[in-house]
Amino acid sequence: MKRFETALRGRLVYEITGVQPEALLNACAAEGVPFSDVLSVDAWTLRLSVPEHEGTRLERLARLSRCEAELLQRRGGSRDRALLRRRLPLLLFALAVLLGLFVSSLYVWEVEVNGAETLGRGRVLRALEDSGVYPGVFWPNVDVDAVRSKMLTRVPELAWMTVRVHGSRAEAVLLERSEKPEICREDEAADVIAERTGIVTKVSVLSGRPLVRPGQAVLRGETLVSGTLESIANGARQVRARAEILADTQLELMAVSPAQTAKTAAGRGARVRFALCIGKRRVNFYRKGGKALDGYDKIIREYVCGIPGLFTLPLRLVKEELRPYQTAGPAQTDAEELRERLTQKLETLVRGELLSVTCAASGEDGQLCVTLHAAAREDIAQTLEAAK
Amino acid sequence: MKNRKVAQELCERLDLPAEAAGASKLTVTGGDQALVENHRGLLEYGEELIRVRLDGGELVLRGSKLRLTVMTDRELLIRGRLFAAEWEG
Numbered sequence: 141m142k143r144f145e146t147a148l149r150g151r152l153v154y155e156i157t158g159v160q161p162e163a164l165l166n167a168c169a170a171e172g173v174p175f176s177d178v179l180s181v182d183a184w185t186l187r188l189s190v191p192e193h194e195g196t197r198l199e200r201l202a203r204l205s206r207c208e209a210e211l212l213q214r215r216g217g218s219r220d221r222a223l224l225r226r227r228l229p230l231l232l233f234a235l236a237v238l239l240g241l242f243v244s245s246l247y248v249w250e251v252e253v254n255g256a257e258t259l260g261r262g263r264v265l266r267a268l269e270d271s272g273v274y275p276g277v278f279w280p281n282v283d284v285d286a287v288r289s290k291m292l293t294r295v296p297e298l299a300w301m302t303v304r305v306h307g308s309r310a311e312a313v314l315l316e317r318s319e320k321p322e323i324c325r326e327d328e329a330a331d332v333i334a335e336r337t338g339i340v341t342k343v344s345v346l347s348g349r350p351l352v353r354p355g356q357a358v359l360r361g362e363t364l365v366s367g368t369l370e371s372i373a374n375g376a377r378q379v380r381a382r383a384e385i386l387a388d389t390q391l392e393l394m395a396v397s398p399a400q401t402a403k404t405a406a407g408r409g410a411r412v413r414f415a416l417c418i419g420k421r422r423v424n425f426y427r428k429g430g431k432a433l434d435g436y437d438k439i440i441r442e443y444v445c446g447i448p449g450l451f452t453l454p455l456r457l458v459k460e461e462l463r464p465y466q467t468a469g470p471a472q473t474d475a476e477e478l479r480e481r482l483t484q485k486l487e488t489l490v491r492g493e494l495l496s497v498t499c500a501a502s503g504e505d506g507q508l509c510v511t512l513h514a515a516a517r518e519d520i521a522q523t524l525e526a527a528k
Numbered sequence: 529m530k531n532r533k534v535a536q537e538l539c540e541r542l543d544l545p546a547e548a549a550g551a552s553k554l555t556v557t558g559g560d561q562a563l564v565e566n567h568r569g570l571l572e573y574g575e576e577l578i579r580v581r582l583d584g585g586e587l588v589l590r591g592s593k594l595r596l597t598v599m600t601d602r603e604l605l606i607r608g609r610l611f612a613a614e615w616e617g
Contacts, residue, residue, distance in 0.1 A: 166569035169599045178596040180574045 150192035150217015158207030255314035308452040329378035329526040332365035338387035348381025417456040478510040492518025552582040
């Protein structure tokens with residue numbers, strides 16, 4: 141507080157020399173001149189400070205007390221004001237920057253999406269933009285409830301969402317809807333059909349009437365266990381057929397990819413170009429921006445101006461790196477990669493054990509074709525609800 | 529001097545405190561602050577010794593790092609480590 145008062149009102153530090161400098165202190169007290177920071181240098185010298193406007197009175201009292209008053213230092217007050225006057229443009233610039241920061245913090249310059257696990261970020265951002273949350277929006281005008289209602293209508297996969305604003309950064313927090321589990325009614329009539337073509341090896345019926353035996357070949361969609369039970373007393377009775385039917389099946393999976401693969405050529409021919417985005421306006425620092433870039437990979441990096449987590453300014457530097465690429469012949473790894481993918485797919489399809497797997501690759505008409513042939517022993521039972 | 533004696537006599541009869549009649553008063557708080565009321569000015573000022581003129585005498589304060597914090601025509605506030613206060617008539 142004292143420092144603030146000193147800066148505002150200013151203080152003068154005097155050195156008083158005389159036969160009896162205490163006489164000046166007495167005179168000041170009698171005249172009501174406020175002084176402070178009294179320091180005894182030696183028997184004839186004192187140092188003290190007085191408010192800037194009391195300097196003249198102190199000097200007069202010093203003469204009356206037969207002392208010599210020497211001004212040692214000026215603190216704050218008119219001295220600082222003069223310094224500030226000289227640095228007015230700098231001060232105005234600082235004020236303008238502060239004002240700019242304040243105004244900028246009222247706008248959203250970055251939209252962050254959290255919780256979109258299956259939904260694509262792009263889709264969420266587009267839906268947010270349609271709902272009124274986009275870079276450049278004045279966030280005090282954003283009604284979170286209205287945004288939530290619009291988002292839930294636009295994206296049915298959402299169970300709940302909210303928008304939080306941290307300075308110039310809007311954070312959309314999403315909760316995706318979990319899929320409803322399949323509800324099976326035990327009293328509902330159903331048959332068991334074959335999910336795949338194969339030769340039945342084992343039949344275990346829990347309820348229903350079996351229509352196949354081990355060793356019998358069945359086609360896909362063929363009824364294996366019927367839900368209709370014949371009864372001598374009451375006629376036909378419908379039940380929910382349940383069974384485990386093991387069968388030897390054959391599966392064939394095929395994948396096709398272009399035989400020519402694009403490979404990025406490092407080094408020569410690579411170009412870098414920059415652009416500056418101010419709010420929604422973009423200033424390109426290059427010419428011929430609309431030219432098609434065939435044969436180039438474009439890698440875009442954006443550098444946002446601001447302090448992460450604190451504030452973001454509507455300034456983004458965009459760096460585009462253009463790397464030329466050339467096509468190369470089929471590589472062994474491509475066929476291997478396709479085979480790997482097909483094997484993974486096969487494992488998700490088979491509900492049993494794989495007996496044998498063979499793979500063949502061929503290249504025709506510029507296309508690489510990989511075929512996976514598998515023999516499996518698996519459960520082919522599939523429940524089919526009876527039509528109502 | 530005669531007026532002061534009359535005033536002191538009056539204060540005594542009316543049960544008023546002596547400082548109301550202009551008598552000097554020293555209040556020491558915690559050994560590091562001394563308030564002198566009704567003083568008549570400083571005689572000597574130093575970090576280890578401060579002499580204050582009083583009505584009909586003087587007060588000598590001894591200590592270390594003594595500093596005059598506030599001084600008005602009636603009061604003196606001194607801060608620092610106080611060792612002794614001597615009243616000389």
